[in-house]
Amino acid sequence: MSPNDLVAAGDFIISGLRTTTGREQPLASVADLRSAATRNRGKRGARAVRWALPLLRSPVDSRPESLLRLLLIASGFPEPIVNDATLVENGALVLHPDLKWPQWRIVFEYEGDGHREDKRRFRRDISRKEQFEDAGWRVIRVTSDDLFVNPVAFIARVRRIVAERS
Secondary structure, three states: OOHHHHHHHHHHHHHOOEEOOEEOOOOOOHHHHHHHHHHOOOOOOHHHHHHHHHHOOOOOOOHHHHHHHHHHHHOOOOOOEEOOOEEEOOOOEEEOOOEEEOOOOEEEEEOOHHHHHOHHHHHHHHHHHHHHHHOOOEEEEEOHHHHHHOHHHHHHHHHHHHHHHO
């Protein structure tokens, strides 16, 4: 497992699945993982787990969200906030973007194929983008090509947008 995938797996373990009524109980806490790494010191993988622990964040909803956060950090950007409550509709509605930089009023929304293939989800994503934009946020939509095919072009796009918002 790559170091970034280890972080993504850890994010999943400590986040719990999102449901229509909130979140399921996480599989473990960061303290649980730290304790397991300490108990297994010297065994295969324990060092990698200890390395990943400071990079774990919650609540994260998907592997691409974790990988996007790590790509942004590795590219020299400040760490974005994960799934943070964000007011839209003049404060009447709270949305939780995948990632956000409040200092630039930028949100990131990862859109996998499910966002394109599911008509209801696709329409909801359009409304959501407009709600963020009406509230003054710049939405950066992210696809698998941005993360896995051409991250250099994606980071260049992010740099341009940050420069415009600075």
